[in-house]
Amino acid sequence: MYAQVVVLTYQSPEIDSYTYEVPKKLKGSIKSGQLVEVPFGKRNPAGIVLNTSREIRNSKFEIRNLKEISKILLYEPILLAYQIKLLKWMTFYYHAPMVNCLEAITPEIPKRLAGYQAIGLSGQYLRGEDAFERVDHSIGQRPRTFGGLKEHLIASEKVSEQKRIPQTLVLVPTINRLPETLAKFPQAKNYAIYHGELKTSEKFSTWQKILGGRIDFVFGSRSAIFTPCPKLSKIIIFDEHDGAYKDERSPYFDTLTIAEKLGQILKAKIEIVDSSPKIATYFSHQKEMQIPKMKVPTTLVSMIDERNKGNRTAISDLLSTLLAKTLRQKKKTLLFLNKKSESGQIYCKVCRFHEFAPKPPQVCPNCQSQDFYFNLLNIWSLAQTVKQIVPKASINLIAEGIRHPTSDIRHPTIDIATASVFYRLSAQKYNLVAHILTDAALNIADFNSAEKTFAQITALKNLAAKDGRLILQTYNTDHPVIKNAAKSNFLSYFAKSLSERKALSFPPFALLIKLTIKEKDKKTLEKKAQDLTQDLTQFPVSGFRFLVSILGPYESIFSAKVPSYNIILKHKLNTYSLVEREKARQNLEIYLQKVPRDFQITIEPANIN
Numbered sequence: 001m002y003a004q005v006v007v008l009t010y011q012s013p014e015i016d017s018y019t020y021e022v023p024k025k026l027k028g029s030i031k032s033g034q035l036v037e038v039p040f041g042k043r044n045p046a047g048i049v050l051n052t053s054r055e056i057r058n059s060k061f062e063i064r065n066l067k068e069i070s071k072i073l074l075y076e077p078i079l080l081a082y083q084i085k086l087l088k089w090m091t092f093y094y095h096a097p098m099v100n101c102l103e104a105i106t107p108e109i110p111k112r113l114a115g116y117q118a119i120g121l122s123g124q125y126l127r128g129e130d131a132f133e134r135v136d137h138s139i140g141q142r143p144r145t146f147g148g149l150k151e152h153l154i155a156s157e158k159v160s161e162q163k164r165i166p167q168t169l170v171l172v173p174t175i176n177r178l179p180e181t182l183a184k185f186p187q188a189k190n191y192a193i194y195h196g197e198l199k200t201s202e203k204f205s206t207w208q209k210i211l212g213g214r215i216d217f218v219f220g221s222r223s224a225i226f227t228p229c230p231k232l233s234k235i236i237i238f239d240e241h242d243g244a245y246k247d248e249r250s251p252y253f254d255t256l257t258i259a260e261k262l263g264q265i266l267k268a269k270i271e272i273v274d275s276s277p278k279i280a281t282y283f284s285h286q287k288e289m290q291i292p293k294m295k296v297p298t299t300l301v302s303m304i305d306e307r308n309k310g311n312r313t314a315i316s317d318l319l320s321t322l323l324a325k326t327l328r329q330k331k332k333t334l335l336f337l338n339k340k341s342e343s344g345q346i347y348c349k350v351c352r353f354h355e356f357a358p359k360p361p362q363v364c365p366n367c368q369s370q371d372f373y374f375n376l377l378n379i380w381s382l383a384q385t386v387k388q389i390v391p392k393a394s395i396n397l398i399a400e401g402i403r404h405p406t407s408d409i410r411h412p413t414i415d416i417a418t419a420s421v422f423y424r425l426s427a428q429k430y431n432l433v434a435h436i437l438t439d440a441a442l443n444i445a446d447f448n449s450a451e452k453t454f455a456q457i458t459a460l461k462n463l464a465a466k467d468g469r470l471i472l473q474t475y476n477t478d479h480p481v482i483k484n485a486a487k488s489n490f491l492s493y494f495a496k497s498l499s500e501r502k503a504l505s506f507p508p509f510a511l512l513i514k515l516t517i518k519e520k521d522k523k524t525l526e527k528k529a530q531d532l533t534q535d536l537t538q539f540p541v542s543g544f545r546f547l548v549s550i551l552g553p554y555e556s557i558f559s560a561k562v563p564s565y566n567i568i569l570k571h572k573l574n575t576y577s578l579v580e581r582e583k584a585r586q587n588l589e590i591y592l593q594k595v596p597r598d599f600q601i602t603i604e605p606a607n608i609n
Contacts, residue, residue, distance in 0.1 A: 129512070167234075
């Protein structure tokens with residue numbers, strides 16, 4: 001008897017699994033989804049059994065050279081059959097090593113497994129004479145049947161199957177959203193919480209508890225999509241537009257795409273609650289979408305008018321007045337600045353071009369005019385400006401890497417924040433919210449810049465108190481995205497954005513794949529990117545060649561210390577259904593086979609820069 005095992009350790013990315021022989025002492029005990037220990041070179045890592053067979057198929061090794069499974073680490077499987085099916089699909093769809101996909105799916109394995117040895121399928125610990133004999137189990141033998149353990153397990157499986165209840169999976173982008181989300185589901189009587197911030201032991205215990213099938217609701221962040229729900233019937237995703245739902249490590253999966261695949265496999269229903277949905281998501285999931293209504297008084301302030309009347313600061317006259325008034329009323333204010341690092345902003349008076357720049361350019365990057373403003377602005381310099389307006393105000397800076405005192409809601413404060421404010425563990429509401437540079441995200445050269453701007457404005461509305469108001473400072477008060485976001489008019493914004501994307505063949509009218517390479521030596525980097533682009537462009541493909549286009553290579557505008565180049569593969573789509581994306585992904589496989597190993601491959605990238 002033989003078993004295919006995915007070994008949880010560093011290995012060649014070309015090999016998905018390894019064939020091991022099942023020793024006589026373990027025959028009849030090895031199951032798919034089981035955690036086992038295997039010899040692997042000089043190491044003895046853990047692995048997950050994919051399947052077992054009586055014969056070896058397509059093996060590169062002779063039978064006499066095969067190694068044996070050392071022992072069973074946990075008798076009960078930690079992966080269900082549908083999860084193994086999902087694992088194989090992820091390996092194909094994301095063109096990623098199977099071990100990377102498995103590590104994304106499963107929780108980290110605790111170093112000491114003794115406390116988990118006796119968890120049965122009922123989700124409860126077996127105690128006394130019904131528990132596994134720890135010594136026997138640790139050496140790979142089947143557990144002794146003290147008190148009829150084997151019969152107990154078989155009966156437990158049957159009873160458990162009958163008692164398992166329909167399960168609902170509820171996802172939030174960040175764990176700070178869990179308390180308010182839990183309050184929306186009073187019907188959740190026996191629920192579990194699963195997210196990446198749990199300790200290893202807590203995650204694994206919760207995983208086992210969910211596996212038992214007696215949990216009716218699972219609440220969690222991105223990683224909770226992989227929890228083993230035997231009776232999963234519904235997946236609810238809150239604020240699916242949030243970038244936290246896109247994994248930043250191989251296999252770079254998208255949470256909604258995984259949910260769609262689970263819907264295929266398990267016939268589970270999908271519901272999306274999002275006040276600013278992504279264009280592609282709303283296009284393909286209108287029937288499953290709920291868009292909460294928002295009524296926050298919003299005022300647009302023209303920064304061009306401010307400049308024309310001599311105000312050169314980042315604070316408009318209206319905002320200055322409201323800052324003083326809010327402070328006198330002992331209420332709270334949030335000033336939002338969409339910047340992560342210290343840099344300046346350029347605004348061209350000729351073409352109205354506006355973007356961030358690390359230092360003043362010689363001419364406008366868009367029209368080459370020399371008639372432009374450049375202002376060094378960050379949360380530190382903004383704080384100094386605010387201090388001049390309201391000297392008695394208590395100011396907190398909220399940004400990644402900055403330690404600041406927790407705001408006391410009993411005292412009037414002004415929070416000056418970057419995007420970190422959306423991920424605070426304790427959410428706060430503000431009486432006055434102001435977006436200092438509303439155009440910032442809008443002017444990034446990317447297909448989703450409008451989408452991010454709309455979502456950002458909506459997120460700021462969510463931070464406003466019941467009596468709060470939002471101020472949007474902008475250099476373009478007539479921009480349709482800003483106007484529609486201010487009025488919370490998603491449908492108008494969606495219609496215009498959809499027509500623009502259709503003309504340019506961006507999602508939902510195409511499947512995108514981003515190929516990225518990083519290299520310290522820029523000349524070497526550029527040559528590698530150009531060589532690959534040439535290979536892909538000249539590659540003869542019959543049948544679907546007219547559906548595929550290639551963009552690039554081009555240098556990423558987000559390159560940090562190590563420069564990077566991108567190449568984009570676009571495959572046209574009629575619909576954005578998962579079935580059609582899978583077909584497009586299959587068509588693009590012949591291209592991906594030519595991509596060198598030093599390129600990062602991202603399916604459905606969040607951006608093209």
